[in-house]
Amino acid sequence: MSNYSDFVSGGGGAGGINEIEIKPDEFIMDENDTDVDAGTIFDIFDTANFSPDGTGAIWFNFNMPDGFDNTKDVLFEINYALNGVDDSKSVIVNTEAWVVDETDAPTEGSPDVDQSDTITSSTTNTAKMTTLSLTNGKVANALIGSTTKRFSIKMTRDGLIDTYSGTFQLMSVRIYQV
Secondary structure, three states: OOOHHHOOOOOOOOOOOOOEEEOHHHOEEOOOOOOOEEEEEOOOEEEEEEOOOOOOOEEEEEEOOOOOOOOOOEEEEEEEEEEOOOOOOEEEEEEEEEEEEOOOOOOOOOOOEEEEEEEEOOOOOEOOEEEEEEEEEEEOHHHOOOOEEEEEEEEEEOOOOOOOOOEEEEEEEEEEOO
16 A cells, blocks of 8 residues: 555444445455456345455545544444355455554554454355454554544455355445444
8 A cells, every 4th residue: 555545535423333334336456456356246236356365455444433432442344245155164354454643644564453353154154145243353442542533444365274265255344333
């Protein structure tokens, strides 16, 4: 990532829970990777397709809305689909996050958060739309300061330990606090 303007800005929700939903036409995909591209699921929903080679990346960013609580964790929820029968295999979703203050810019290779979540393929989530709250891919409140203005996120699949041979399709990402 060359500079902060390479990100797409988002917004925030209102009330006690702040959230943003990132849709595939707002994703910034790694232009050097031909394996990550736009696709569709069930010929209805736009998606971003991830290959498990570890090179494709989707970047997104959101500005903290007014009233955002810097004493609570920032959580991520994804809507995804697995296409291709390959039961009991693992999709490894890596989430890197940068907590950006007023004067900061994220530095590639130095995220504040670098975590992975495992999705195991089965009949309950193959060829279906599934929602998953990431357990590890989150920003802990200890990282959020009073001058934090935005979060920059990078999602990839881990090509070394990901064993799912079908297509992993990301439909949306929701960022929220509870």
